[in-house]
Amino acid sequence: MRKLLKIRHWVQLTFFIISSFLFYLFISNTLLIIHKFCPYSLICFGTISLKQGFYLYPLSFLIFAILTALVAWFGRFFCGFICFLGTYQEYLYKLIHRETRHFIKIDHKKEIVFGSLKYIVFLATIILSFMGLSRIFMGFCPIVAIGWIKSIGLASIIILAIITIAGALIERFWCRFLCPYAALMNIISYLGKILRIQAFYIQITKSSCLNCGLCNKACPMNIDLTKDPIIKNPNCIKCMRCIEECPTIDAINWR
Ligand code: SF4
Numbered sequence: 668m669r670k671l672l673k674i675r676h677w678v679q680l681t682f683f684i685i686s687s688f689l690f691y692l693f694i695s696n697t698l699l700i701i702h703k704f705c706p707y708s709l710i711c712f713g714t715i716s717l718k719q720g721f722y723l724y725p726l727s728f729l730i731f732a733i734l735t736a737l738v739a740w741f742g743r744f745f746c747g748f749i750c751f752l753g754t755y756q757e758y759l760y761k762l763i764h765r766e767t768r769h770f771i772k773i774d775h776k777k778e779i780v781f782g783s784l785k786y787i788v789f790l791a792t793i794i795l796s797f798m799g800l801s802r803i804f805m806g807f808c809p810i811v812a813i814g815w816i817k818s819i820g821l822a823s824i825i826i827l828a829i830i831t832i833a834g835a836l837i838e839r840f841w842c843r844f845l846c847p848y849a850a851l852m853n854i855i856s857y858l859g860k861i862l863r864i865q866a867f868y869i870q871i872t873k874s875s876c877l878n879c880g881l882c883n884k885a886c887p888m889n890i891d892l893t894k895d896p897i898i899k900n901p902n903c904i905k906c907m908r909c910i911e912e913c914p915t916i917d918a919i920n921w922r
């Protein structure tokens with residue numbers, strides 16, 4: 668298991684470096700259209716593509732299709748292993764807080780309420796897309812903000828400031844409460860569960876568990892691990908921090 672944890676850290680770092688290089692290429696105008704690489708551009712540009720009769724950015728569609736299949740099967744591993752923004756928030760939080768604990772504790776009921784905001788953002792991006800107003804969301808999209816930082820607008824500055832300041836106080840603030848792609852992945856994940864495709868869950872073996880609560884405290888997505896022995900919460904990003912923090916070897920593992 669320790670090996671798997673190390674692999675995650677290296678995979679995360681590798682994708683962070685690759686994404687940073689891609690951002691550098693966009694900032695230096697070597698690459699021009701950032702949406703081509705974003706899986707969420709399917710939503711932002713979906714209706715434009717429908718109107719034109721062909722998909723505008725085939726590469727982003729391919730990335731989206733691969734990720735969708737993997738999310739249905741494996742859950743939100745993309746967030747725990749690949750996403751630049753997720754890793755940025757994780758590194759930022761680690762840099763400021765040495766302990767893997769919640770600096771600001773949000774109780775699990777409030778977490779569900781605040782967490783539903785991302786579905787509203789998701790719905791808003793779909794409505795805007797259908798109205799041909801995707802540009803409004805793009806003004807708030809953090810990926811666009813970083814890629815086009817040289818001509819950054821006020822909305823982008825605000826969103827990057829929120830992600831950084833709130834993310835320094837509440838781990839993965841954007842991921843937990845506002846990311847529309849997280850909402851979409853949760854829906855795909857849910858479908859994977861219904862269709863019985865989803866195969867990887869974190870599982871707690873109650874007979875080996877010390878009930879110390881360390882896994883709960885370590886979870887960056889603030890998931891209540893004491894509720895069910897099998898963690899089927901779609902917000903689980905498969906980061907394995909709960910396993911990393913557990914003082915026993917076999918109390919918490921992959922199912
Ligand atoms: S929730 Fe959104 S921003 Fe966070 S890691 Fe997942 S895709 Fe990236």
Ligand code: SF4
Pocket residue numbers: 869885886887888889890892898902903904905906907908909910
């Ligand atoms: S339950 Fe475990 S693997 Fe899932 S997000 Fe929380 S710490 Fe990470």
Ligand code: SF4
Pocket residue numbers: 871875876877878879880881882883912913914915918919
């Ligand atoms: S950290 Fe391990 S021993 Fe402690 S409550 Fe979680 S699963 Fe049980």
